[in-house]
Amino acid sequence: MAAIQEPLVTRDAAGLEKIILKEPLGASAEVYLYGGQVVSWKNDRGEELLFLSSKTSFKPPKPIRGGIPICFPQFANVGALEKHGFARNRLWSIETDAPPILSSTNASGSNSSRGSTVDLILKPAEDDLKMWTHNFELRMRLTLKRGGDLAQTIRVRNTDTKPFTFTFALHTYFSVSDISEVRIEGLETLDFLDNLQDRERFTEQGDSITFDGEVDRVYVSTPTKIAIVDHEKKRTIVVKKEGLPDAVVWNPWDKKAKAMADFGDDEYLHMVCVEPAVIETPITLKPGEEWKGRQEISVVPSSYCSGQLDPGQVVRG
Numbered sequence: 001m002a003a004i005q006e007p008l009v010t011r012d013a014a015g016l017e018k019i020i021l022k023e024p025l026g027a028s029a030e031v032y033l034y035g036g037q038v039v040s041w042k043n044d045r046g047e048e049l050l051f052l053s054s055k056t057s058f059k060p061p062k063p064i065r066g067g068i069p070i071c072f073p074q075f076a077n078v079g080a081l082e083k084h085g086f087a088r089n090r091l092w093s094i095e096t097d098a099p100p101i102l103s104s105t106n107a108s109g110s111n112s113s114r115g116s117t118v119d120l121i122l123k124p125a126e127d128d129l130k131m132w133t134h135n136f137e138l139r140m141r142l143t144l145k146r147g148g149d150l151a152q153t154i155r156v157r158n159t160d161t162k163p164f165t166f167t168f169a170l171h172t173y174f175s176v177s178d179i180s181e182v183r184i185e186g187l188e189t190l191d192f193l194d195n196l197q198d199r200e201r202f203t204e205q206g207d208s209i210t211f212d213g214e215v216d217r218v219y220v221s222t223p224t225k226i227a228i229v230d231h232e233k234k235r236t237i238v239v240k241k242e243g244l245p246d247a248v249v250w251n252p253w254d255k256k257a258k259a260m261a262d263f264g265d266d267e268y269l270h271m272v273c274v275e276p277a278v279i280e281t282p283i284t285l286k287p288g289e290e291w292k293g294r295q296e297i298s299v300v301p302s303s304y305c306s307g308q309l310d311p312g313q314v315v316r317g
């Protein structure tokens with residue numbers, strides 16, 4: 001059994017916590033969190049898998065443009081709260097005695113000896129309770145697994161005396177070579193809500209999703225695996241998810257890119273968001289109940305798929 005690799009924790013001049021997870025066997029894979037937000041993930045070859053805008057701010061309460069922001073307790077503008085909820089704008093705390101994650105499968109990441117792990121927690125501050133009047137505990141366990149895969153488990157516990165309802169997304173920004181060389185597999189023939197057309201419902205027709213303009217869609221009832229095939233980088237990122245039935249696919253394209261202050265004009269060429277989510281059917285938790293969602297991301301050389309990843313196989317595993 002590999003020794004458990006403890007996270008390295010330092011603070012910058014402004015007091016923001018930097019957390020680094022190293023690959024437990026000493027390979028070069030590394031995950032980096034800033035203020036509790038995941039901003040970087042490198043694989044064994046030292047390649048960055050997540051996109052981070054060169055113009056992003058590291059000054060909470062502004063969200064980071066890149067990495068994996070957590071949208072909670074509200075996805076986008078579907079509700080009365082600020083866009084994507086407040087969790088992505090908060091400083092999370094390290095939790096040294098996080099309760100165990102109960103799971104039926106061995107691959108759950110619940111066993112920290114399988115990787116380098118950090119547990120984080122967010123509880124509502126007084127101001128949050130004015131906006132969203134519910135006490136909760138939001139937990140994230142991040143594990144950099146042996147071999148460099150990244151596992152992220154999210155738990156929401158209702159610590160209030162009344163039920164609450166939320167929507168949620170792991171707003172994952174992937175770094176890609178060139179968006180026109182990328183395709184997403186695993187979402188073929190599914191229904192999606194088009195955010196660019198008042199969330200009208202459509203059915204995906206094509207073989208796989210490619211990009212030649214702005215895309216902002218919530219695919220519903222999606223399979224447990226989605227693949228992001230990057231022809232130029234000759235690599236495929238595979239997202240496996242549990243408890244997160246929907247998946248947002250987003251690229252702002254040129255016009256919106258220019259309108260975003262924290263995003264370079266041409267950076268849309270080098271990113272795509274694929275966001276495991278719970279949006280169409282929100283989660284309701286009674287007092288004391290807990291919900292769990294999880295994604296595990298791995299990278300395979302594209303020669304593995306040679307541009308012909310069988311969508312059926314992606315779906316079936």
Ligand SMILES: O=P(O)(O)OC[C@H]1O[C@@H](O)[C@H](O)[C@@H](O)[C@@H]1O
Pocket residue numbers: 063076083084171195216217248250275
């Ligand atoms: O600019 P924000 O608030 O980080 O949101 C980015 C995008 O996030 C996506 O999840 C939404 O579907 C888009 O509509 C939105 O533009």
